[in-house]
Amino acid sequence: MVYISFQTEKEAKTMMKYISAHPMSAELQIYLSYDGKQRILLKIEADVFQKIIELLSDTFQVYIKEEWMLYVIEQIIREKFLFKEREEIDQILDIASSIMEGERFSKTVFWEEAIVSIKEGLQSIAENQLSFSFESFVKFRLRKLNEMLIQYVEHAIDEYKLEQDYQSFIYLLRNFMINQTPKMNILHILHRETFEFYNEAFEKMGKQELIRLIDRKLLAENPLYIDSNVIAPLISIAPNELLIYTESAENGIIQTIQRIFEERSKILSLDQFYSSCMCK
Incomplete structure (x- = not known):
């Protein structure tokens, strides 16, 4: 009798659940069983040898993708990068x-190599009738996959830090805008290839007018780059209501504007702008 041991009963039960869901599980159920603790027991006989290897290989692949990789990624985040x-x-x-x-990821060379390593590892272990722990198996047989997961975590942390910086930037700009005395009640923004500003009467505002409205403290006291063509005029004007006419609500600048103005902003279509101001 050969057994696969796991760190916890929960892990063993979860693996058994995946084994039971495999199409060949009914045929092979007399050769695989759960000991009620932390081990899955295997009775490996010659006439079903390859079928057991196929079942275990398929099950390991699903379990690793669905359960193990998330666990390892969390351990990397905690232990290597010290997030608590x-x-x-x-x-x-x-x-x-x-x-x-x-x-x-399931199409990457790293995963394809992992599949080969899983099959070869199980084949070797079963041929020699060796018991083993799942943790040791993935640690030594899937070393390259482990290294690749570290790279994914590094990339994710970089993106997380960028998002945190962005949220801080938005918070700063929103606070600045809220503390401004509104220079207009309603401001219209027309977004096509560029952004155009229109006052409450739908009169187009020129570049020099917008420059004059920019609060110099915003640019002088803020160490971060602030777009002087769109964002700086907007938060300096700080309208009570900001109407944005666009067909591209997912545009990055528009998303930023909405996060700054939140309830003060509203997205409308270009047709609504044209019908409102009777101009193109």
């Missing part, structure tokens, strides 16, 4: 998962 707060860890985990999904 649950909220921070969860955000970095989400970013890492999104990066891997965007890169179609």
Whole structure:
């Protein structure tokens, strides 16, 4: 009898759940069993040898992708990069998962190599009738995959820090805007290839007029770059109501404007602008 040991009962039960879901599990159930603790027991016989290897290989691949990689990524975040707060860890985990999904991780050479290593490792272990721990198996057989996960975490942390900087930047600009005395009640922004400003009467505002309205303290006292063509005039004017006419609400600058103005801003279509001001 050969057994696969796990660190916890929960891990062993989870692996058994994946084994039970495999199409060949009904046929092979007499050869695989859970000991009720932390081990899965295998009875490896010659006539079903390859079928057991196929079942275990498929199950290991699913378990590693669905359970183990998230666990390892969290351990890397905690132990290698020393993040402790649950909220921070969860955000970095989400970013890492999104990066891997965007890169179609299951199609990468690292995952293809991992599949080969899983099959070869299980084949060797079963042929020699060796018991083993799942933790040791993935540590030594999937070394390259472990190294790749560290790279994903590094990338995710970089993105997380950029997002934190961006949120701080938005907070700073929003506070500045809120503390301004509104210079207009309503301001219209027309977004096509560029951004055009229109006052409450739908009269187009020229570049020099916008420059004059910019609060110099905003540019002088802020160490971060602030766009002087759109963002600086907007938060200096600090209108009570900001109407943005666009067909590209996902545009990066528009997203930033909405985060700054929140309830003061509203997205409308270009047609609504044209019908309101009767101009093109």
